[in-house]
Amino acid sequence: MLTQFGLRILAAIAIATLGLWGARVVRQAVRRMMGQRHLDVTLVAFAGNLAYVGIIAFSAIAALGQVGVDTASILTVLGAAGLAIGLALQGSLSNFAAGILLVLFRPFKVGDFIEGAGASGYVVEIQFLSTLVRTRQNKLAIIPNSELVEGKIINHSTEPYIRVDVTISVDGREGAKRVHRVLLEEVQRRPLVLADPPPTVGLMALGEGAMQFMVQAWVATPNHYWVVHFALNEAIKERFDREGIRLPEPPLTEMAEAIREALHDGPTDGAADEGAAKGDAEGEGDVGDDRPEPESGAALGAVANLGVGGDRVGSDPQGDGADAGAGADAG
Numbered sequence: 318m319l320t321q322f323g324l325r326i327l328a329a330i331a332i333a334t335l336g337l338w339g340a341r342v343v344r345q346a347v348r349r350m351m352g353q354r355h356l357d358v359t360l361v362a363f364a365g366n367l368a369y370v371g372i373i374a375f376s377a378i379a380a381l382g383q384v385g386v387d388t389a390s391i392l393t394v395l396g397a398a399g400l401a402i403g404l405a406l407q408g409s410l411s412n413f414a415a416g417i418l419l420v421l422f423r424p425f426k427v428g429d430f431i432e433g434a435g436a437s438g439y440v441v442e443i444q445f446l447s448t449l450v451r452t453r454q455n456k457l458a459i460i461p462n463s464e465l466v467e468g469k470i471i472n473h474s475t476e477p478y479i480r481v482d483v484t485i486s487v488d489g490r491e492g493a494k495r496v497h498r499v500l501l502e503e504v505q506r507r508p509l510v511l512a513d514p515p516p517t518v519g520l521m522a523l524g525e526g527a528m529q530f531m532v533q534a535w536v537a538t539p540n541h542y543w544v545v546h547f548a549l550n551e552a553i554k555e556r557f558d559r560e561g562i563r564l565p566e567p568p569l570t571e572m573a574e575a576i577r578e579a580l581h582d583g584p585t586d587g588a589a590d591e592g593a594a595k596g597d598a599e600g601e602g603d604v605g606d607d608r609p610e611p612e613s614g615a616a617l618g619a620v621a622n623l624g625v626g627g628d629r630v631g632s633d634p635q636g637d638g639a640d641a642g643a644g645a646d647a648g
Contacts, residue, residue, distance in 0.1 A: 322384075329380040336376020344369040359427050359443045363420045366445075408463070412446040415462035419443055424465075429474040430539040434464040453543075473539045478511055481545050483532040484521070485553060488563035493520055493528060499560055503552045504534050509545050511535040527565035 344365040351361040382388040403410055420443060425431045429440050431450065438452035448465060450458040473479055487496050497518050504516045514535050522529040532553075536545050557564070 325384050329383040332380040332383055333376055336372055336379070340369045340372035340376070343372055360420050360423075363416075363443070363445075408461075409446055412462045415466040416443065416445050416448075418466055419448070419462055424470050425472045425474075429472055431473065432471040434460045434468055436460055478514070478535045478537055479539060479542060481510075481534045481536055481542055481549070483534075483546060483549050483553075485530045485532060486524075486527050486565050487530070487557075488565055489523070489526045489528055491528070491562055495560075496528070496530060496562060499556055499562065500530055500532055500553065503556050504532050504549060506552070507534065507545055507548055509536055509541045509548075511537060524565075 347368050348361050348365045351364060378388055378391070381391065419425075425440055427440050427442065430438065431440060436450055436452065436458040438450040438456075438458060441449040441451050441457070443449075443462075446462060448460045448462055450460060452458055485500060497520070500518045501516070504510060504518065510516055511534075516532070516534040518530060518532050520528060521531040532549060534545055534549065536542060556562075
């Protein structure tokens, strides 16, 4: 009896050992066979790991059955436990199923630059539950697979080139053809901009005192996108300075509104009371001298010329003449 049990234990150990060795061999074989067919690296790793885990689980059940453990009851318990765990971890299971879909349908592969689930960057690895993405800031974003499957994915690496759009606004008094020529020359000088398809420049919109141009350039990889975007803005600004091309100015109404608000901001109540008392005291010695200060008069005149406000300063055209007449009578 003891000898038979010992033999069963030895057999179970042998089954477990052979199962572990076989799992490693099968994983390597699957990876080698799929690699020879030049399949995706992610799919190769996923299939190899799946075969490895499956053989290990089968070997463990076979070893337990060899030593006399009722495997049927174990499978029943595992099934019930799996159901309970599945209900508790349904989010993880959905991520696992989404990972299988990502590997099978391959909307992206390792090395692609993607946007999805609020993150953008290069795909590092597609795991069972999540996808690792390295962002442009060299941060590792761990995205659940279900969010990628259920949301929108933008893959920037499927096409041989991508487009860079730069919006430029200039003064409306500039010549449209001249600005078009300058922009086209600058975008064609960028070494990272592709000649085919050729870059384009167009007048996109006309605004209040401004023209808005759109510069479209094509680059080979996502790495060149921001390099060309920044270089174009800098080169266009320097060229505008040399050519004397003006940028849009703020509308005159905004400037006039700012001057009016500045003039209407009077002194505080205490300062106003002191000024009024001082004016009353000085008014007894100098009657009729109510002319504004030179700076205030110039500012009020500027507002009057701009046509700001409901009441124009100096609305009485005879005011100066009346004052002059009063002075003559006093003399």
